[in-house]
Amino acid sequence: MPRHIAIVEDEPLIRANYVEALARLGYEVRGYASRAEAESAFAQKAPELVIIDVGLGDEPDGGFELCRSLRAKSATLPIIFLTARDSDFDVISGLRLGADDYLAKDVSLHQLAARISALFRRMEALRKPVAADNVIAHGPLKIEAERMRVTWNGADVPLTVTEFWMVHTLVRFPGHVKNRDQLMRDAQVVVDDATITSHIKRIRKKFIAVDPAFDAIDTVHGAGYRWKP
Amino acid sequence: MSLRFKLLLVALSTLALPWAGWQFVRQTEALLRQGQEQALLASAGTLAKAFAAQHVQWPAAPVLYVHRLAQRVAVDGYGDDWSELKPYAQALGPAQDRQKLRVLLGANADGLYLLADVRDATRTRVDARDPRAARSDHLVLALEAGAETRRYLIASGAPGPFEAHADAAGAALPERLAGAWQEDGSGYRVELRIPDTVRIDRAGVGVFDASEPADDTAELRALLAYDDTAAKSLAALVPDHARARVVDSDAWLIASGGRLENPGAGVPGADGTSGRLVYATLIAPVLTGSATLAGDAPRLDAAEVWQALSGVASTSWRAGEAGGDVVLTAAVPLSAAGEVRGALVLEEENRALPMLANRALFGLAGATLAALLIAGLVLLAFGASLSFRIRRLRNAAERAVRTSGRLSGPMPLADDEDELGDLARSFGKLFDEVGAYTDYLRTLASKLSHELNTPLAIVKSSLDNLDHQALPADARAYAARARDGAERLGKIVRAMSEAGRIERAIAAAEAEDFDLAALVAGCAAGYKPLAGTRELRVRLPPAPLPFHGAPELIAQALDKLFDNARSFAPEGGWIELSLDAADSAALIRVANSGPALPAAMQERLFDSLVSVRDAGMRSAGETPHLGLGLYVVRLVAELHRGRASARNLDDDRGVEFALRLAGMPRRRLSESASDA
Numbered sequence: 001m002p003r004h005i006a007i008v009e010d011e012p013l014i015r016a017n018y019v020e021a022l023a024r025l026g027y028e029v030r031g032y033a034s035r036a037e038a039e040s041a042f043a044q045k046a047p048e049l050v051i052i053d054v055g056l057g058d059e060p061d062g063g064f065e066l067c068r069s070l071r072a073k074s075a076t077l078p079i080i081f082l083t084a085r086d087s088d089f090d091v092i093s094g095l096r097l098g099a100d101d102y103l104a105k106d107v108s109l110h111q112l113a114a115r116i117s118a119l120f121r122r123m124e125a126l127r128k129p130v131a132a133d134n135v136i137a138h139g140p141l142k143i144e145a146e147r148m149r150v151t152w153n154g155a156d157v158p159l160t161v162t163e164f165w166m167v168h169t170l171v172r173f174p175g176h177v178k179n180r181d182q183l184m185r186d187a188q189v190v191v192d193d194a195t196i197t198s199h200i201k202r203i204r205k206k207f208i209a210v211d212p213a214f215d216a217i218d219t220v221h222g223a224g225y226r227w228k229p
Numbered sequence: 230m231s232l233r234f235k236l237l238l239v240a241l242s243t244l245a246l247p248w249a250g251w252q253f254v255r256q257t258e259a260l261l262r263q264g265q266e267q268a269l270l271a272s273a274g275t276l277a278k279a280f281a282a283q284h285v286q287w288p289a290a291p292v293l294y295v296h297r298l299a300q301r302v303a304v305d306g307y308g309d310d311w312s313e314l315k316p317y318a319q320a321l322g323p324a325q326d327r328q329k330l331r332v333l334l335g336a337n338a339d340g341l342y343l344l345a346d347v348r349d350a351t352r353t354r355v356d357a358r359d360p361r362a363a364r365s366d367h368l369v370l371a372l373e374a375g376a377e378t379r380r381y382l383i384a385s386g387a388p389g390p391f392e393a394h395a396d397a398a399g400a401a402l403p404e405r406l407a408g409a410w411q412e413d414g415s416g417y418r419v420e421l422r423i424p425d426t427v428r429i430d431r432a433g434v435g436v437f438d439a440s441e442p443a444d445d446t447a448e449l450r451a452l453l454a455y456d457d458t459a460a461k462s463l464a465a466l467v468p469d470h471a472r473a474r475v476v477d478s479d480a481w482l483i484a485s486g487g488r489l490e491n492p493g494a495g496v497p498g499a500d501g502t503s504g505r506l507v508y509a510t511l512i513a514p515v516l517t518g519s520a521t522l523a524g525d526a527p528r529l530d531a532a533e534v535w536q537a538l539s540g541v542a543s544t545s546w547r548a549g550e551a552g553g554d555v556v557l558t559a560a561v562p563l564s565a566a567g568e569v570r571g572a573l574v575l576e577e578e579n580r581a582l583p584m585l586a587n588r589a590l591f592g593l594a595g596a597t598l599a600a601l602l603i604a605g606l607v608l609l610a611f612g613a614s615l616s617f618r619i620r621r622l623r624n625a626a627e628r629a630v631r632t633s634g635r636l637s638g639p640m641p642l643a644d645d646e647d648e649l650g651d652l653a654r655s656f657g658k659l660f661d662e663v664g665a666y667t668d669y670l671r672t673l674a675s676k677l678s679h680e681l682n683t684p685l686a687i688v689k690s691s692l693d694n695l696d697h698q699a700l701p702a703d704a705r706a707y708a709a710r711a712r713d714g715a716e717r718l719g720k721i722v723r724a725m726s727e728a729g730r731i732e733r734a735i736a737a738a739e740a741e742d743f744d745l746a747a748l749v750a751g752c753a754a755g756y757k758p759l760a761g762t763r764e765l766r767v768r769l770p771p772a773p774l775p776f777h778g779a780p781e782l783i784a785q786a787l788d789k790l791f792d793n794a795r796s797f798a799p800e801g802g803w804i805e806l807s808l809d810a811a812d813s814a815a816l817i818r819v820a821n822s823g824p825a826l827p828a829a830m831q832e833r834l835f836d837s838l839v840s841v842r843d844a845g846m847r848s849a850g851e852t853p854h855l856g857l858g859l860y861v862v863r864l865v866a867e868l869h870r871g872r873a874s875a876r877n878l879d880d881d882r883g884v885e886f887a888l889r890l891a892g893m894p895r896r897r898l899s900e901s902a903s904d905a
Contacts, residue, residue, distance in 0.1 A: 011683055011686075011687070013687045013691075014683070014686050014687050014690055017687065017690035017691055017693070017694050018690060020694055021690065021693060021694050021697070024694075024697055084679060084682035084683055084686070085679075086682075086726070086730075087729075087730065087733055088730070088733055088734065088737065089733065104682075105682050105683065105685075105686035106682065106685060106686060106689065106719050106722070106723070108689065108693060109690055109693035109694070110693070195730075197734075197781050197785075198734065201781075219780065219781070220751055220755075221747075221748045221751035221752050221755070221780065221784045222751045222752030222753065222754060222755025222756060222784060222787075222788075223751065223754065223755045
């Protein structure tokens with residue numbers, strides 16, 4: 001039974017492209033042009049994953065509204081923002097509303113597909129018991145790769161898919177400096193330096209929110225980042 | 230020259246004020262004088278009429294004037310007693326040489342005296358009794374008393390006393406006249422006394438020179454003397470403080486009455502010597518009056534008198550006896566029976582006028598000085614305030630130019646209601662426009678990139694989809710090319726939005742303490758592999774350099790500077806990266822051996838969307854340079870209270886970009902606490 005994905009996007013050409021591309025990958029995809037249309041459809045049948053554009057028609061923040069109402073209905077529904085609005089402010093707003101990832105519109109279909117499948121994989125994994133071989137532990141840090149779950153001193157650190165992949169890359173070889181290119185490649189994103197920096201900043205903040213003494217990610221200026229061994 | 234001093238110069242124009250005042254005082258003075266002249270002329274005219282009615286009975290010219298002799302006269306032929314009168318001697322010589330014989334007649338209580346001066350260098354001496362006397366040098370004196378006329382031949386064989394005998398019999402006139410004869414190289418002098426036993430009506434003197442024989446006829450002339458009776462009645466007519474004199478038609482003094490005295494004399498005036506000097510140099514008209522009129526001369530040989538004698542009244546001013554006084558003279562003709570028989574000269578000495586004028590002048594000078602001072606001060610103050618305001622406006626304008634039209638705070642003077650206020654408002658409008666334009670330019674790239682993102686996403690997602698279609702092999706090449714183009718377009722769009730993202734990142738930047746030296750060292754280590762064939766020289770301070778700021782942003786700025794240097798330094802060139810602690814700031818310099826910057830661009834290099842690269846420098850397939858890198862550097866520098874600058878190195882060695890950073894302001898604990 002194919003998984004049901006909903007795309008809420010006001011630009012018909014992009015919507016059509018995404019719908020067709022994801023359908024080709026074997027998903028059952030529905031496209032919606034506005035928040036009202038999407039909400040009435042979701043009331044009938046809830047999708048298993050939602051891709052939302054922030055600006056919807058004449059509602060500049062329609063995507064955020066939709067995200068909030070969906071998250072209120074389901075805590076586990078994977079939500080991905082896919083938008084041209086890529087400022088830090090928008091990214092943070094989107095993630096605060098409980099989105100699982102926030103992607104700029106110039107992301108390739110391939111990268112989008114990688115995230116969708118990762119999110120589905122995590123949903124699957126959450127239903128299964130933890131497989132021991134997929135757990136990386138390093139000091140207070142514990143990473144369950146399948147569930148894409150990160151804990152610090154046993155407390156859950158809520159990372160997005162992109163962030164999770166970055167942390168995963170750093171932690172796999174503690175002490176090694178990972179430059180921005182490596183981080184981008186592993187996180188399946190193509191962004192500029194400033195965006196990588198803000199990603200790292202957000203990751204640090206999320207860890208610090210759990211443990212104010214957190215200090216495990218080092219900046220090596222001119223080179224990249226590393227996880228303190 | 231500053232505005233203040235220009236205004237001060239303008240204030241000097243008030244100096245025209247004293248000039249105008251001076252002219253005014255002079256004019257007033259001239260008017261007053263004219264009034265006085267008219268008044269004096271009027272009274273002189275009245276006087277002349279009154280006098281003429283009873284006293285014009287003197288003989289008509291030509292006359293022989295009988296001077297008043299004060300002292301006793303010694304008849305010795307030397308003429309010492311006559312010395313004061315010498316200038317008034319009458320020339321009675323023959324027609325061809327009038328000056329040959331000069332005659333003076335004088336009278337005192339003792340009688341009538343005669344002094345005759347003859348110029349005759351060739352002497353033929355004989356006594357009067359000698360028969361040759363008629364052909365030798367001699368004088369002939371003719372006297373007429375009533376109907377009787379007698380002639381006396383005056384000659385002497387030697388200097389000394391002589392006697393002259395009458396030529397014919399007579400009754401009233403004396404038989405002999407005793408006198409004295411004296412000679413010198415140039416001529417001879419005869420002095421004799423005529424006893425006042427008889428009243429002589431007319432007299433004449435003739436001269437005979439043996440070397441130039443001529444007619445020795447003595448022309449008889451009426452005698453004219455000072456008239457005491459007339460003088461008395463004249464004195465009664467003369468107004469106070471004035472002097473009136475009457476002369477005959479040959480300007481001989483007939484009567485004099487009244488005295489010249491200064492009514493103001495003895496009154497202590499404000500004007501001393503300096504006052505007189507001021508009056509004399511500044512106000513007094515040219516005193517053209519004849520000096521001859523000043524004394525008690527027996528003959529008033531003055532232009533005024535001659536004019537009056539010609540029938541036209543005249544006035545004149547001359548300096549008085551005492552310094553500073555002026556004497557006004559009015560001369561009017563005296564007529565009898567429709568004939569000008571003489572003239573009356575009325576004089577008035579005056580001091581009131583200069584005093585008045587001086588006072589006015591001093592008042593004027595004081596007022597002018599005060600006015601000048603006040604005007605100068607007022608203009609200076611006005612100029613100072615004006616230039617202060619203009620300076621404020623200029624400073625604001627320069628500040629606005631430096632910040633591309635952004636002014637912190639309102640435009641100064643914008644509330645003023647004068648022209649400067651208008652100018653300030655115009656400036657304000659201009660800067661608003663410039664600011665808006667600059668803002669528009671700055672946000673243009675990021676706005677444009679936003680708008681481009683969506684169509685780009687359409688292209689890219691379409692290409693992604695196209696990959697999964699069954700395409701002929703030769704069509705795949707086109708798809709690949711389209712993808713390549715879309716990728717490049719994506720890069721451009723990302724670069725365009727970079728400045729906006731950096732601005733947002735800067736707005737959210739949090740300062741921390743870190744070692745700037747270590748940061749630069751780390752970056753430098755990262756750049757080594759990127760430098761390629763270019764030599765990377767790094768110069769760092771040996772000790773750590775503690776710094777308060779945003780390390781990520783500084784590293785990004787450094788990346789931009791290095792990137793810039795790398796693209797300009799030629800293959801095999803060098804790039805030099807240095808860090809110095811300068812006072813309270815850190816100075817990061819990135820120099821490269823690239824081509825020099827155009828001088829005009831150095832100021833604008835750090836503006837948004839400014840690039841000095843020409844299209845030819847870009848190799849194929851490279852993303853175009855939008856000129857945002859150095860703008861990012863500038864933003865980072867400004868965040869750290871510093872500035873970015875670029876200059877060409879000496880000797881054309883290359884170009885140096887400098888980043889001066891003072892550090893971000895430390896937040897107070899309460900702020901950071903509330904922020905967390």
